[in-house]
Amino acid sequence: xxxxxxxxxxxxxxxxxxxxxxxxxxxxxxxxxxxxxxxxxxxxxxxxxxxxxxxxxxxxxxxxxxxxxxxxxxxxxxxxxxxxxxxxxxxxxxxxxxxxxxxxxxxxxxxxxxxxxxxxxxxxxxxxxxxxxxxxxxxxxxxxxxxxxxxxxxxxxxxxxxxxxxxxxxxxxxxxxxxxxxxxxxxxxxxxxxxxxxxxxxxxxxxxxxxxxxxxxxxxxxxxxxxxxxxxxxxxxxxxxxxxxxxxxxxxxxxxxxxxxxxxxxxxxxxxxxxxxxxxxxxxxxxxxxxxxxxxxxxxxxxxxxxxxxxxxxxxxxxxxxxxxxxxxxxxxxxxxxxxxxxxxxxxxxxxxxxxxxxxxxxxxxxxxxxxxxxxxxxxxxxxxxxxxxxxxxxxxxxxxxxxxxxxxxxxxxxxxxxxxxxxxxxxxxxxxxxxxxxxxxxxxxxxxxxxxxxxxxxxxxxxxxxxxxxxxxxxxxxxxxx
Amino acid sequence: xxxxxxxxxxxxxxxxxxxxxxxxxxxxxxxxxxxxxxxxxxxxxxxxxxxxxxxxxxxxxxxxxxxxxxxxxxxxxxxxxxxxxxxxxxxxxxxxxxxxxxxxxxxxxxxxxxxxxxxxxxxxxxxxxxxxxxxxxxxxxxxxxxxxxxxxxxxxxxxxxxxxxxxxxxxxxxxxxxxxxxxxxxxxxxxxxxxxxxxxxxxxxxxxxxxxxxxxxxxxxxxxxxxxxxxxxxxxxxxxxxxxxxxxxxxxxxxxxxxxxxxxxxxxxxxxxxxxxxxxxxxxxxxxxxxxxxxxxxxxxxxxxxxxxxxxxxxxxxxxxxxxxxxxxxxxxxxxxxxxxxxxxxxxxxxxxxxxxxxxxxxxxxxxxxxxxxxxxxxxxxxxxxxxxxxxxxxxxxxxxxxxxxxxxxxxxxxxxxxxxxxxxxxxxxxxxxxxxxxxxxxxxx
Numbered sequence: 001x002x003x004x005x006x007x008x009x010x011x012x013x014x015x016x017x018x019x020x021x022x023x024x025x026x027x028x029x030x031x032x033x034x035x036x037x038x039x040x041x042x043x044x045x046x047x048x049x050x051x052x053x054x055x056x057x058x059x060x061x062x063x064x065x066x067x068x069x070x071x072x073x074x075x076x077x078x079x080x081x082x083x084x085x086x087x088x089x090x091x092x093x094x095x096x097x098x099x100x101x102x103x104x105x106x107x108x109x110x111x112x113x114x115x116x117x118x119x120x121x122x123x124x125x126x127x128x129x130x131x132x133x134x135x136x137x138x139x140x141x142x143x144x145x146x147x148x149x150x151x152x153x154x155x156x157x158x159x160x161x162x163x164x165x166x167x168x169x170x171x172x173x174x175x176x177x178x179x180x181x182x183x184x185x186x187x188x189x190x191x192x193x194x195x196x197x198x199x200x201x202x203x204x205x206x207x208x209x210x211x212x213x214x215x216x217x218x219x220x221x222x223x224x225x226x227x228x229x230x231x232x233x234x235x236x237x238x239x240x241x242x243x244x245x246x247x248x249x250x251x252x253x254x255x256x257x258x259x260x261x262x263x264x265x266x267x268x269x270x271x272x273x274x275x276x277x278x279x280x281x282x283x284x285x286x287x288x289x290x291x292x293x294x295x296x297x298x299x300x301x302x303x304x305x306x307x308x309x310x311x312x313x314x315x316x317x318x319x320x321x322x323x324x325x326x327x328x329x330x331x332x333x334x335x336x337x338x339x340x341x342x343x344x345x346x347x348x349x350x351x352x353x354x355x356x357x358x359x360x361x362x363x364x365x366x367x368x369x370x371x372x373x374x375x376x377x378x379x380x381x382x383x384x385x386x387x388x389x390x391x392x393x394x395x396x397x398x399x400x401x402x403x404x405x406x407x408x409x410x411x412x413x414x415x416x417x418x419x420x421x422x423x424x425x426x427x428x429x430x431x432x433x434x435x436x437x438x439x440x441x442x443x444x445x446x447x448x449x450x451x452x453x454x455x456x457x458x459x460x461x462x463x464x465x466x467x468x469x470x471x472x473x474x475x476x477x478x479x480x481x482x483x
Numbered sequence: 484x485x486x487x488x489x490x491x492x493x494x495x496x497x498x499x500x501x502x503x504x505x506x507x508x509x510x511x512x513x514x515x516x517x518x519x520x521x522x523x524x525x526x527x528x529x530x531x532x533x534x535x536x537x538x539x540x541x542x543x544x545x546x547x548x549x550x551x552x553x554x555x556x557x558x559x560x561x562x563x564x565x566x567x568x569x570x571x572x573x574x575x576x577x578x579x580x581x582x583x584x585x586x587x588x589x590x591x592x593x594x595x596x597x598x599x600x601x602x603x604x605x606x607x608x609x610x611x612x613x614x615x616x617x618x619x620x621x622x623x624x625x626x627x628x629x630x631x632x633x634x635x636x637x638x639x640x641x642x643x644x645x646x647x648x649x650x651x652x653x654x655x656x657x658x659x660x661x662x663x664x665x666x667x668x669x670x671x672x673x674x675x676x677x678x679x680x681x682x683x684x685x686x687x688x689x690x691x692x693x694x695x696x697x698x699x700x701x702x703x704x705x706x707x708x709x710x711x712x713x714x715x716x717x718x719x720x721x722x723x724x725x726x727x728x729x730x731x732x733x734x735x736x737x738x739x740x741x742x743x744x745x746x747x748x749x750x751x752x753x754x755x756x757x758x759x760x761x762x763x764x765x766x767x768x769x770x771x772x773x774x775x776x777x778x779x780x781x782x783x784x785x786x787x788x789x790x791x792x793x794x795x796x797x798x799x800x801x802x803x804x805x806x807x808x809x810x811x812x813x814x815x816x817x818x819x820x821x822x823x824x825x826x827x828x829x830x831x832x833x834x835x836x837x838x839x840x841x842x843x844x845x846x847x848x849x850x851x852x853x854x855x856x857x858x859x860x861x862x863x864x865x866x867x868x869x870x871x872x873x874x875x876x877x878x879x880x881x882x883x884x885x886x887x888x889x890x891x892x893x894x895x896x897x898x899x900x901x902x903x904x905x906x907x908x909x910x911x912x913x914x915x916x917x918x919x920x921x922x923x924x925x926x927x928x929x
Contacts, residue, residue, distance in 0.1 A: 067524075158527050175485070175508040175529040388516065 005061035007073045010160075011080055012054030014146055018081055019047030022088060025133060028207075029126025036092045036124040043087035068480060070159025071471050077142055078463055082106040085134055094127045099452050104131070106459040109138035110466035111348060113221025113318040113435030114426075114458070116448045120226045125207060128224050132211035138466070139218025139248070139348040140188045141165060147181035157181075163471045165346070173256050187255050188348075192217045195244045202237045216244045219349045221318030221435040228443070229308070229319040238304060238321060242311050249315030249343030250275065270383045271344050271355040278354070279314055282338065283307040286331055293328060313338040316350040318435020320443035336438065339428045350433025350465050352402055359387065359395045401469050405431060409461060416451045426450065430458040431465035484508070484843055487549040487574065489535035489565050490556035491518040493812065494580065494606060497832035498553060498839060503528045505918055507843060512544060535565040538572070547573030551842050555580040555835070563600060570599030576842055578602045580835070582723065604838050606831040610785075611727030613834060614808050617827040618716065618732070618781055621806050622708030624689065624827055627852045629863050629913050632696055633897040634890045636667070636861055636913070637703075638854065640824075641688045645707035653680040655705075662899040664694035664702050667889040667915040668859060673818045675857040675917060677887050689821065691854070691861075693889035693913060695897045713780040713806065717741070719765040719795050720786030721751045724810060724829070728783060733757040739774055741765045743786075765795055771802070781806040785829070789813045796825045817855060828855045844925060849911055859917050863892075864928050868908035872927045878902030880927075885920030889913050 026040030086101035143164040199209035225231035287306035296302040342351015379386035413423035425437025436443040491513035509528035519530035533540030552574035554562040625638040670689040721742035748762035782799035784792035796807040850863035892911040
């Protein structure tokens with residue numbers, strides 16, 4: 001029997017937390033004196049009041065939870081957060097359709113960044129702020145946040161942390177999970193503040209600077225402008241955003257090491273080195289093709305456009321300063337492959353994650369060696385340590401399930417009448433939490449025209465991708481519910 | 484407090500769990516990833532795969548920021564080495580587990596301190612001492628002495644025949660003009676109760692009683708325990724504990740030791756001059772009969788296998804032996820063994836934990852004892868001048884519900900605490916506390 005009382009208690013408490021953040025966006029609405037203020041307050045009330053009642057009733061719920069409760073509560077939290085988080089959009093009529101509001105909110109929390117909005121600049125500041133804030137909250141993770149601010153979750157927190165931040169091997173920064181969560185959030189907040197200041201100094205308005213910092217650090221990709229970051233033509237601003245997208249796509253544990261003066265650890269990290277060189281290598285290829293094919297006039301612009309799109313896609317942020325659909329087919333294909341890569345494990349990025357690709361490649365390569373030496377013991381090495389076979393198996397299963405989901409989902413999307421490239425783009429971008437896709441959902445277009453059912457399905461894929469497949473998929477397996 | 488535990492064996496894992504539940508920051512290091520995995524997924528602590536005698540691994544694990552370093556690997560040389568390294572790398576206090584009693588001799592203490600080892604523990608030795616102590620005091624499950632046995636804590640199983648059964652705490656203390664003993668806790672169906680005046684003692688309760696040396700007989704009388712003398716002891720299992728018990732007892736008691744392994748038996752017979760070592764399987768009833776089990780006064784089962792120990796004691800009880808002692812290393816069996824009436828239970832892990840526990844309490848501790856069959860602790864704390872506990876009479880102080888102040892030792896005389904008692908600075912206070920109350924009590928004593 002699952003501990004439902006505890007699950008409900010967590011949901012209740014977290015609703016209160018969500019309500020408090022809604023009050024924050026209400027405060028922004030108040031500052032700008034726009035019409036949306038009452039909607040923020042109503043939404044906050046709808047979250048806080050029932051949340052408090054549930055928490056008060058169940059405050060004595062037993063706190064011992066197992067793995068099952070961990071997985072279930074994390075999936076539930078994300079769904080409930082999106083259902084309540086859509087209230088400001090929906091009530092204020094910024095997004096009149098419930099489906100669209102849910103899509104936009106889920107896309108926000110999972111840091112996907114796919115939007116159904118056709119005229120972003122027309123929205124009031126409070127709504128835009130909320131739209132960026134949900135990405136920031138989803139970036140480091142709702143459970144991680146709650147562990148940092150609600151210490152009582154302590155014991156059960158472990159199970160939830162593992163379900164929300166799966167990764168390959170759990171990295172703890174401190175023996176206590178709540179302390180680990182606090183440290184992660186402190187780094188996250190510090191980077192966000194740094195970026196805000198830099199963007200502000202670089203000429204963005206303070207409001208735009210905050211919103212873009214929120215969505216950069218979360219590798220979310222919501223912009224306050226319809227044209228995304230392309231609106232800001234200043235190279236300085238674009239380079240700042242590139243830098244912080246790159247940082248957000250790096251393992252936060254490495255940031256912690258770097259801040260403690262252990263730069264050697266960062267440079268020697270195998271995942272980081274691969275992540276770094278893939279980014280640089282692919283950017284140089286794309287940049288040179290852009291320049292020599294005559295698409296872009298100057299070397300600097302070609303390099304910047306290329307680097308920006310590459311970092312934006314590999315970290316699964318999804319900002320755009322150029323439309324990769326109008327590039328040569330050769331480049332579009334490279335862009336498609338980048339979508340599968342994802343940032344580093346332990347970052348705010350989505351996708352498969354570089355470490356899994358590295359392990360997959362190494363294992364596949366060693367398989368050749370194993371054919372020649374059938375009796376040799378050839379372990380997969382990562383950071384110069386042998387990786388346990390069960391971890392390699394887990395990685396293989398992850399990638400197979402990932403591809404399987406993409407395949408099946410493409411069939412489902414095409415049944416709704418979408419073209420091949422649109423189906424592939426929409427599915428890959430949703431499960432990878434990227435944002436823009438291909439075909440009719442490319443960087444210059446949006447998801448407004450996707451059929452209603454398709455929007456719900458894509459929103460589901462976003463959640464599956466954000467929680468790294470297993471957490472959500474597990475709930476659909478009979479093992480989970482059987483005794 | 485940041486605590487580093489090197490070695491995830493039985494003792495290490497138990498310590499990690501216990502200290503983790505007591506809200507300490509625990510880091511557990513071992514070479515074997517499998518051992519760590521199990522505990523990592525159930526407890527809020529950090530596990531590190533590494534060699535505990537490797538300088539690089541210890542540095543990497545940030546051992547210099549640790550307040551307490553506990554080395555409990557399987558081998559004592561490893562344990563001593565890793566403590567020395569940890570101390571040099573900056574750990575504040577180090578504790579090493581050893582299995583050579585000469586290291587524990589007082590004259591060697593300074594030598595080990597210079598090496599960088601602050602404390603040595605030898606769980607088997609402690610287990611043997613505890614066994615011997617329990618044989619000397621029949622009728623009780625566990626006995627803990629404070630300040631040279633001026634105050635004594637007994638764990639006693641109450642049966643129907645006890646004088647105090649079905650009486651409330653208030654009625655029991657009204658039986659005497661002056662306080663003879665304090666019932667500091669009751670363990671009923673595996674749950675620990677800190678009794679207040681209206682609490683009733685029931686049949687089958689395990690009560691913890693604190694008393695002065697002079698009232699010991701009174702306590703046993705009231706609990707319905709008759710005294711008998713132990714002369715013949717049978718020990719099952721020539722483990723380290725078994726050997727030590729035999730060594731300590733063989734002068735004054737008739738000892739028979741049964742060991743299954745032939746070579747080991749021969750070696751034991753060589754070392755234990757006045758003990759009769761028998762090579763055979765202790766589960767064989769014929770053998771036990773031949774060796775006159777019915778004539779025994781006490782039966783001590785200390786094989787490496789907890790199940791065997793429990794069953795053998797059950798068997799011995801059936802044969803009419805009044806006092807049985809079993810080593811039960813599996814924590815989950817303790818409640819079970821307690822309920823089926825095995826007399827005294829010995830657990831190395833708990834004993835080791837008791838000794839290490841004192842370093843983690845942020846008050847001036849002179850003694851700590853973790854009790855078997857309950858997760859509570861008995862502490863002997865020194866009241867600091869100006870601390871809150873010395874401010875008023877006990878009944879006026881708002882004492883937490885999970886604490887019971889049992890007695891006080893004031894300049895060599897023992898006083899049993901009542902509501903009217905007022906604690907003075909430098910008093911040694913013996914108190915019974917549940918894990919939830921430890922941080923509250925720390926504050927009151929500082």
